[in-house]
Amino acid sequence: KNEVEQSPQNLTAQEGEFITINCSYSVGISALHWLQQHPGGGIVSLFMLSSGKKKHGRLIATINIQEKHSSLHITASHPRDSAVYICAARGSQGNLIFGKGTKLSVKP
Amino acid sequence: DAGITQSPRYKITETGRQVTLMCHQTWSHSYMFWYRQDLGHGLRLIYYSAAADITDKGEVPDGYVVSRSKTENFPLTLESATRSQTSVYFCASSPEKSNYGYTFGSGTRLTVV
Numbered sequence: 295k296n297e298v299e300q301s302p303q304n305l306t307a308q309e310g311e312f313i314t315i316n317c318s319y320s321v322g323i324s325a326l327h328w329l330q331q332h333p334g335g336g337i338v339s340l341f342m343l344s345s346g347k348k349k350h351g352r353l354i355a356t357i358n359i360q361e362k363h364s365s366l367h368i369t370a371s372h373p374r375d376s377a378v379y380i381c382a383a384r385g386s387q388g389n390l391i392f393g394k395g396t397k398l399s400v401k402p
Numbered sequence: 403d404a405g406i407t408q409s410p411r412y413k414i415t416e417t418g419r420q421v422t423l424m425c426h427q428t429w430s431h432s433y434m435f436w437y438r439q440d441l442g443h444g445l446r447l448i449y450y451s452a453a454a455d456i457t458d459k460g461e462v463p464d465g466y467v468v469s470r471s472k473t474e475n476f477p478l479t480l481e482s483a484t485r486s487q488t489s490v491y492f493c494a495s496s497p498e499k500s501n502y503g504y505t506f507g508s509g510t511r512l513t514v515v
Binding site: 338 | 460
């Protein structure tokens with residue numbers, strides 16, 4: 295079993311829809327990261343969470359430490375949001391343990 | 403330009419050759435990391451470094467060597483490249499191990515033929 299599990303693996307949405315990507319982890323963490331990767335592109339850090347909720351524009355990330363679960367929400371989705379979203383747990387050595395990613399495609 | 407830069411961006415090499423991937427950061431971040439990204443496996447940690455002259459193995463270190471003589475540089479060397487090392491390699495840095503975000507380099511796409 296992977297230490298960080300994401301769902302769904304693939305997600306197709308229509309422009310304007312509300313999107314949720316889920317992440318569960320089984321390891322002790324100091325923080326939970328959400329990352330974005332466009333096709334053929336680099337990796338961009340969206341959020342780092344250790345508790346509660348963070349918001350940046352149309353993106354919202356939440357974490358429930360007791361349940362070892364985090365969600366990434368995208369409101370009013372847009373085709374430019376199409377990317378792979380990766381959840382990563384930050385381990386005791388500062389390294390990241392990654393989920394396999396969720397490939398999001400937003401259709402106009 | 404400030405930031406974290408990787409070079410080369412693309413590299414094709416032959417089996418058995420030694421290859422070095424470069425990573426340079428301008429923030430004096432203490433922590434630096436090398437990850438590889440493969441279809442079906444996602445991103446996995448190769449090596450990391452907590453400071454100059456301090457390095458440690460990650461999940462998949464076999465066939466790789468790192469050094470960190472200066473805080474800003476963290477090169478990754480494939481001593482004798484194999485086809486299984488064909489991958490996209492990402493370098494990353496962070497000021498410390500817990501409470502700060504990560505910054506990733508643009509990646510190096512390495513093909514071993």
